[in-house]
Amino acid sequence: MELKTLIGEPWADYGLIDSGNGRKLERYGRYRFIRPEPQAMWAPATDDWKADAEFVPGSDEDGGGRWYYDQPVPADGWPLRWQEVTFQSSCTPFRHLGFFPDMAPVWDWMRERTADKAEAEVMNLFGYTGVGTLAMSASGARMVHVDASKKSVAQARANADLSGMADKPIRWIVEDAAKFVAREVRRGRRYDGILLDPPKYGRGPDGEVWRLEEDLPALIANCRQLLDADSRFLFLTVYAVRMSALAIGELLRQAFADLPGTVEVGELAVREEARGLLLPTAIWARWRR
Template identity: 70%
Template sequence: MAEVSFQPGLMISDPRADYTLVDSGDGRKLERYGDFHFIRPEPQAMWAPHESDWQADGEFLPASDDDGGGRWHLNANVPQEGWTQHWEEVTFTAQCTPFRHLAYFPDMDPVWRWIRSNMEDMEASQALNLFGYTGVGTLALSAAGSNLVHVDASKKSVSAARDNAALSCMTERPIRWIIDDAAKFAAREVRRERRYDAILLDPPKYGRGPDGEIWRLEEDLAPLVESCGKLLDENSRCLFLTVYAVRMSALAIGSLLQEKLLHLGGTIEVGELAVREQARGLLLPTAIYARWSSGKTT
């Protein structure tokens, strides 16, 4: 039976070469992505900024309605096709996207490191990255020695992930690149009686599959986690689930993992992801998480 810890924890992304949260406040944040600085909306930055005059290469201005739209205002020196960045062994392209982010999620840094730490004594471990996006997390796990299955519903995202693998000189690594609806793929893997040592789940609030499938987090997360629980066994190591931008508690998704993964034993923990601001050391929350680990080593 799994041991459940509902004492919330923190996984903090500190300033580093590829990304730094420089300053934040008044509903915005100033970030450095490689050589460029950007300003983006951040409703949770309710405090006053450390500096009043931010200098940036671009700013995302949200739309006046609640539909989540908006557009970038960029200086001429920001490459429209993106620029090269690095995370440990991984080289990838960062880019200003229409969805206000920059083609990877730097606050996932401690998540990738945690999964790698759970797998470091294994040879040729099998890992599944659902909603794999542009593949930085997939490549981070692959670089540590895991065999990967990378799944995303977006053909464009999977193409970008393959390009990032080429930039990282990792095209020969054992990675399967799959364009598919994550829930359907996981259900098929259960029917195939496949198993994995680690699963990374980073689902959006809303999305569409390649054949028009509709993903709604509140409705579809529970059956997906149930499928994932069936893809793990007594020799598996970990599962990590992140949830962004929804009215949901870390305790709720922790209880979901408790129900669906109880048979695996091990430990379930919950908490928040956060980024440490460089200016004052303030912690800016970005997501909630629930994670399972077996505690096993070989």
């Protein structure tokens, strides 16, 4: 399979300013942040980085670390905008800032796939703070937003309020994603599209354990049962560096072998403003009609 690259371009409220030496400098609205980035193995455009805060990782390769602030940053976050969607960004304990900007080209692509389908039924699994859910809702889709974190779903609903979308047809589900999908299969439900952005490891609200390499094939198989020949897409992103785009592409190719359509694979990347180079962030595979 040919590898494709989906490129996140800078926009008014977000940009990758510079990168290198294992770090990246980004702007989120009026604030600038430095975060670790193992993929940035090159030298930065300049060593003169000025930021409001920096996340310094701990010694544990599986996580840890903390934010160090040079300037005051609102503890409860600040609003950002992507097209019609307004949402809250904030410095989380997990080095993220409340959304994943490299997903912007994915949101655009999903909207294109359902542009001619009135009230398309779309599910966002591992939906986090809901920016992708709201991007699809703004384009007219009926959404099901699923995340095991009550806090994340609460933030997603708050973002819907910020965007003036509180009355949109969105089902907010706090549940283990694999459990929910299996139940939807038993109910005989179908969807026009599914977005999956699973973590490498996670726990559900009732202590369910999610391990990407072990649990992804069964989840994909169940998602296939929710799609049919009239469905438009399934999009899977993976941030685990030990996996290959070709591997997850073959997983989808086999699962969707009985449906018409195309399986494609590739990488997500963000374009750096300083030099225009591409910083890879994740791998992806998708099925589309």
